Amino acid sequence: MSTIEQTTNEVSTNGLSRRHFIQAAAATGVAIPFAQMIGGSSVGAAGKVFRYAAQAQEGPAAPWMTKGGSLGILNAVGSWLADVAPSGELVPSVATKWKGANGGQTWTFTIRTDVKFHDGSALTADDVVYTIKSHLDPKNKSQSAARIADVADCVKVDAKTIRFDLKKANANFPYAVSSSNYGLLMLKNGVKGDESWVAKMNGTGKWIMVSHKVNEKTVFKRNDNYFDKAQIPAFETMEQIQYVSQSAAIPALKTGKLDSIHLLYGNEADTLPKAKFYKTLVPTCGGLHMHMRADIGQLTDKRVREAIALTLDRTAYIKGVLGGYALIANDSVMDSFPTADKSVPQRNKDLTRAKALLKEAGVPNGFKVTLQSWKRDDIDKFTQFVKSSCKEIGIDVTVDLDGSDGGGARWYAYSVYPSVKGSKVANKGEWLASEFGIAEWAGRPTPDEYLTREWKSTGDWNPHYLDAPELDAAVDAWTSALTPAKKKAASSAIQKASLKYTPIIIVYNETRVSVTSNKVKGVEFNQQGANWSTGKNA
Template identity: 30%
Template sequence: MTDVLTGGPFPSRRDLLRYGALGGATLLGGAALTACGGAQPGKPEQGAGKEQLRYGAPKRGGVLRHGMTGGSFSDTLDPAKGMNALDTARAGALFDNVWSPDADYRIQKWLAEEYSSNATADVWTVRLRKGVEFHNGKTLTADDLIHTIRRTLDPSIASPYAGSLAMIDPKQLRKIDDRTVRIGLTSGFVPLPEAMSTFVYVVPVDFDPHRPVGTGPFKYQSFQPGRQSVFTRFENYWRPGHPYVDELHIIDFADDTSRLNALKTGQIDIVDGVPYPLASTLSGETGIRVVKSSKAAIEAFGMRADVAPFNDNRVREAFRLIVDRPALIKSSVLGYATVANDLFAWQDPAFDRSLPQRHQDLDRAKSLLRQAGHGDGLEVRLTTSDLLSGMISGAEVFAEQAKGAGVTVHVDKVDAGTFFGSQGLNFPFAANIPSTGNILISATYTDGPGSTANSTHFHDAEYDTLFRQAIRRTDDAQRTELIHQMQRIQYERGTFIIPAYIDILDASRGVSGAEPEVGGMPYYRYGNLWLA
């Protein structure tokens, strides 16, 4: 029986959108626009930002302009192939997913009306919503979902997202009736809905990427790779009353400074991922609102467990004790973060919150390094890149703090091409941005058995056994206990230093309908936004 982990990268939602590198998903991974059509709004932002109080009820009409960076002439409208931020933004406007995360990153039914699995979670039954239309008037059927899954897995398509569906056996896809599909897996996989909530945009059986037709909130009108895309409201969208705006324009900018200037002067309406050093330039700007999604990304350093000195867990523990987490947050991300405890997926209900918070302990770190044979000092290289605001400065702060434990850290700054190139999984010590998905999905690509995106080369027989048990365990309490055991292993002998959960800042002028969310993407839920 094939392992469910074929090693396909499962990037986090925000990261892919901001840094657009599915070749780069081997280390980082991103934020695909699974629900740009928008999940139902979550809890309102506290304080002065409450949408309904400030702007009133939703309004229809107008043109929404989103300024982004990262496009190129190789941009695509094919949701199975898109790799940069603008590709995935367009996909979220045009298409829908079967499941989608809400503002609290709880997986909700989207195109699925009902779903269930058998007792071993290796057979799933999905019933699609009734009366959902594609932009050309065709009704969504089971054939379209089957075609979408097979197309994503088709080697000739070469989808970078095939790995997220690798647990599905295409020979075990069965149409039960016009709206019902039975999905057979190679083995049990409880988090299938989450795996399909990020990259599996449903397309019709006759899909043409040059004239794309989806079920999303907006219809294709025009596309200029590397420059601009124009979409119009789909009047028969299955969510009554959505979307609100008449048109959506996604505009490519060369850099963040030009984007923010365009927002200030009213040339565009929304920008995503405002760099922290530039956020202050928005303060005092009349009519501009900044939405902060707390703890929406992860800052981390990965240590390769199969090469010296990090093949000795005493060294890995020492490096975790070197970090003064509050000081690193203050210096590297200007305070826009929350102290973390070397574990990802804080938002998962199964997250183990009983583990003691780590604090800087240089005496203990030096003792561990002496035990590991590095009493005369240790010298290492830390590879990083300008991929996330604060990523380089975080590495530099760590290097300065390491001096207190007698460790010399040389910070190697490389460009994105090098960081995500052929050596991307081979840096002994490197900055990292783990998945912001829930625990089992994050483990699927980060450190679980069989993952080719395991940049730290972490292999632990006990951890792997627990993971394989957890993904098959349908009882929530039993699965949570297995996950807690996995996290204790990560905490005690894992390969990540995770000092901070980072905030994401998005800004807009005269736009309402966006709320802070765990996924850090309020302004990508285009179907929820209106012009105030």
């Protein structure tokens, strides 16, 4: 039995212990970076209604159209083959077990037979196959498709078994069809996952949508027929209230109009009285990714990109502005995973070297450049950090943050989606068409999605348009690696290539901070921001 089969057999056991799973995962290089770091205190008595502040939506909360801010809603009403728990573990959900074969190129999932949609109809294997195939159908323009692009076929073996045939081996495939790829929640056979789905949100999750007002409030009632009885919340009702700035939700929390704020600045959370509120901390591999176009504009020279990276005092920013609620990153998405090569030197502030690089690049006195993104608490602060830092080597950064629509819809317009290698897209002030921009990425249980969609030259969410065969090859090596040694080697290559070309600057990996009233217990979020609150004692 290969390592991968051994591991997945262990995972498939319903009664798998967390320690057991972590050991198994580590053996195959499956990344569970923060498994031991769980928040979620549980004090006081749970109320009947749980009201929490979440971020604003960037688009409709529809399975095929997933964008930032829709996660909270889809996570409430939906369920997936597997779930990523707050611990970072991959745990059974609609699938009770899964198994890899053929060196990780074939995967079979055994599904439950007691799952029901909110309309009362039973979930079948056909529904699961339809869900996957609907995302793979190009005409549906699914935002989640790229993550499962390696699926050659998805077939129903019998009423309880689904088989995935992959184009190439992928040890981390179960994550690709888990809640971390949150658009892949179960759809009823034939039902469209586009904007029309939002009216009813007929999912199989533990919450049933009662009312939904975009970017204001979504009200859910508890699904007493949810298949995993242990996960049925104690709360009867849940209200998700959306804020563009989470800081603005503090008065509502203080006056008891909210029970919890998800994603608050750590140092703001620290100002709230401990006697009334408790913090939940979830270290993640997510954060702000600042891309620089390698094909057009002022940043095409990799020495200029490196110079910008060298102006940033990461340690000071994390300690000061972020109040220590983040881990230092080294301009690569691999840094926080156990497979990272820790011998790769950490990039630190070095103005002498930065100035020398600008001189070598022929712009010793700097230049003017516009940094674009959308208005959000962390982005507001980070852009000022970049502006202030770049000023030290003569680069005059103009900050242009779009807040016109109360969210990030304009920034994430996807008018040039998917990114096409070598397309020379003009700067349009959108994420995928901006010379110098920032996107916020939630945490992921493995780096695969970042690598294949954002970092690789052929990625559908490649905002930097860098075409570096060295980096692409390292990403390919990562996704196909089946042994820990190969994973580590691939990670090292990715880290080195990331520093060499610097298409994206990643200063920190954020620690997600939630603040909750002591009156409410059992409030948890996973590293991606999915709400796991049950209102029960943890």
